[in-house]
Amino acid sequence: MHSPVVPAASPQPPPTTRNRMKGDQRRQHFIDAALHLFSTRGFRGTTTKAIAEAAGVSEALLFRYFPTKADLYGAILEQKARRAGFEARLETFRREAKRPDDWALVHQVLRAIFDSYERDPDFERLMLYAALEGHELATASRQLFGRPAFALLRDYVEQRQRSGVFREGDPSLLVFGLVALPAYFSMTHRLLGFAGSTSSDRAAADLFTQLVLDGLRVHADDLLDRSLKNRPGKAARG
Amino acid sequence: MHSPVVPAASPQPPPTTRNRMKGDQRRQHFIDAALHLFSTRGFRGTTTKAIAEAAGVSEALLFRYFPTKADLYGAILEQKARRAGFEARLETFRREAKRPDDWALVHQVLRAIFDSYERDPDFERLMLYAALEGHELATASRQLFGRPAFALLRDYVEQRQRSGVFREGDPSLLVFGLVALPAYFSMTHRLLGFAGSTSSDRAAADLFTQLVLDGLRVHADDLLDRSLKNRPGKAARG
DNA sequence: ATGATGGCTGAGTACTCACTCACTTTTCGC
DNA sequence: GCGAAAAGTGAGTGAGTACTCAGCCATCAT
Numbered sequence: 001m002h003s004p005v006v007p008a009a010s011p012q013p014p015p016t017t018r019n020r021m022k023g024d025q026r027r028q029h030f031i032d033a034a035l036h037l038f039s040t041r042g043f044r045g046t047t048t049k050a051i052a053e054a055a056g057v058s059e060a061l062l063f064r065y066f067p068t069k070a071d072l073y074g075a076i077l078e079q080k081a082r083r084a085g086f087e088a089r090l091e092t093f094r095r096e097a098k099r100p101d102d103w104a105l106v107h108q109v110l111r112a113i114f115d116s117y118e119r120d121p122d123f124e125r126l127m128l129y130a131a132l133e134g135h136e137l138a139t140a141s142r143q144l145f146g147r148p149a150f151a152l153l154r155d156y157v158e159q160r161q162r163s164g165v166f167r168e169g170d171p172s173l174l175v176f177g178l179v180a181l182p183a184y185f186s187m188t189h190r191l192l193g194f195a196g197s198t199s200s201d202r203a204a205a206d207l208f209t210q211l212v213l214d215g216l217r218v219h220a221d222d223l224l225d226r227s228l229k230n231r232p233g234k235a236a237r238g
Numbered sequence: 239m240h241s242p243v244v245p246a247a248s249p250q251p252p253p254t255t256r257n258r259m260k261g262d263q264r265r266q267h268f269i270d271a272a273l274h275l276f277s278t279r280g281f282r283g284t285t286t287k288a289i290a291e292a293a294g295v296s297e298a299l300l301f302r303y304f305p306t307k308a309d310l311y312g313a314i315l316e317q318k319a320r321r322a323g324f325e326a327r328l329e330t331f332r333r334e335a336k337r338p339d340d341w342a343l344v345h346q347v348l349r350a351i352f353d354s355y356e357r358d359p360d361f362e363r364l365m366l367y368a369a370l371e372g373h374e375l376a377t378a379s380r381q382l383f384g385r386p387a388f389a390l391l392r393d394y395v396e397q398r399q400r401s402g403v404f405r406e407g408d409p410s411l412l413v414f415g416l417v418a419l420p421a422y423f424s425m426t427h428r429l430l431g432f433a434g435s436t437s438s439d440r441a442a443a444d445l446f447t448q449l450v451l452d453g454l455r456v457h458a459d460d461l462l463d464r465s466l467k468n469r470p471g472k473a474a475r476g
Numbered sequence: 477a478t479g480a481t482g483g484c485t486g487a488g489t490a491c492t493c494a495c496t497c498a499c500t501t502t503t504c505g506c
Numbered sequence: 507g508c509g510a511a512a513a514g515t516g517a518g519t520g521a522g523t524a525c526t527c528a529g530c531c532a533t534c535a536t
Binding site for chain 4 (some may be wrong): 477478479480481482483484485486487488489490491492493494495496497498499500501502503504505506
């Protein structure tokens with residue numbers, strides 16, 4: 001069973017042998033193993049037995065580290081929300097929003113959403129599952145990043161509306177105009193496996209940036225059109 | 239128990255008494271009861287016991303009509319895909335696409351997406367759940383409506399690109415620019431309970447129509463900008 | 477009225493679930 | 507070395523789970 005030579009000679013035991021971990025390491029190991037399962041099968045669809053098997057240890061050990069399945073799930077959400085560079089990304093937005101360079105700000109937001117789905121699709125899938133299944137921790141996590149980001153973008157939109165650059169209308173709705181396209185595209189593309197386009201992510205990001213930007217802005221031809229026809233905003237159009 | 243008068247006089251027996259149904263009616267009753275449960279808790283999260291309770295009958299009866307839980311689930315998806323006026327809606331799009339009235343077409347698509355989420359949120363929630371859980375029937379159902387609709391819109395976009403009205407770029411990506419905003423907004427708003435805006439649906443639909451349309455179109459100021467700077471498409475911008 | 481038909485049910489079955497416990501094996505400060 | 511603490515496990519437990527079965531009972535053509 002155990003090797004006949006000196007036990008202290010090799011610092012790490014070869015990976016073929018059973019590897020015993022320290023508490024923190026094993027805990028993280030469980031989190032990593034469970035994330036993928038939870039993200040692909042949901043909370044209810046993932047069994048503790050499957051998690052233990054994926055981690056390569058007994059089910060009993062799992063419950064030594066996490067008293068309940070929900071605790072493990074909560075630990076994942078909490079850790080993912082805390083990391084993932086949310087604070088750093090918010091800071092980037094904040095800096096970008098200072099100097100009103102619309103193209104740069106929109107592009108930054110687009111790339112951030114694209115990158116998140118590309119780098120960590122498991123996390124995004126987990127969040128969507130959590131939102132559907134109605135876990136409180138997921139909504140709490142969304143408020144940690146989603147809410148301040150939303151507020152930040154709304155402030156920016158309002159500012160640009162006052163400058164006469166962005167169109168009139170509920171600023172909250174315009175923020176949706178800013179995030180919906182990359183978010184929906186990434187979701188159908190990476191999470192739901194929809195393969196409707198062969199374009200690269202870079203090409204999509206650049207096209208979407210211009211598309212969103214032209215949607216948000218007031219245009220010269222629109223102003224001309226409006227002044228000519230003096231229409232009440234929405235009724236007519238040909 | 240039964241009323242003393244003529245048995246054919248009252249078409250429906252009073253709801254207080256135990257109501258015995260004919261086969262077809264009971265079958266539909268199960269489908270209706272199960273739709274809401276599946277849509278709120280998912281396939282795995284919904285128990286046959288809960289469905290039977292919601293229908294007000296025994297669990298055994300459920301299995302007389304649907305040999306397995308998956309069969310019931312499949313029956314729901316199939317029926318929902320068949321109905322829901324998919325064919326009629328496609329025909330509307332097709333008619334709208336004939337005469338190139340961009341505003342009308344975009345508005346029509348927007349309203350269709352909004353309406354679907356407003357009229358039948360359970361169905362949309364079910365489809366999202368099914369897509370996440372990876373049920374084959376869901377993807378098949380999406381192809382029944384989603385694919386032809388997508389192809390139709392892409393053809394329209396290509397036609398308008400040739401006319402020089404819509405911007406250049408992968409037509410498939412532009413179709414996303416058309417549907418992403420209403421779909422993502424409805425999803426977060428109706429399915430995930432996000433309450434970021436107080437605007438009415440009408441106001442949102444009108445604003446979004448203009449936003450999407452201005453995103454897709456080529457604008458006079460953009461043409462001017464391009465001819466002045468002769469930029470290669472995407473590199474520069476301030 | 478009556479017997480056949482079909483809607484309907486109570487009481488199961490075999491199995492899986494999250495979670496527990498008594499116990500062994502490894503590590504490590506001294 | 508040694509003893510205590512930590513890492514790890516096999517074999518469970520009760521509570522669900524989807525699904526079954528033998529048979530009751532309302533309805534209705536005859």
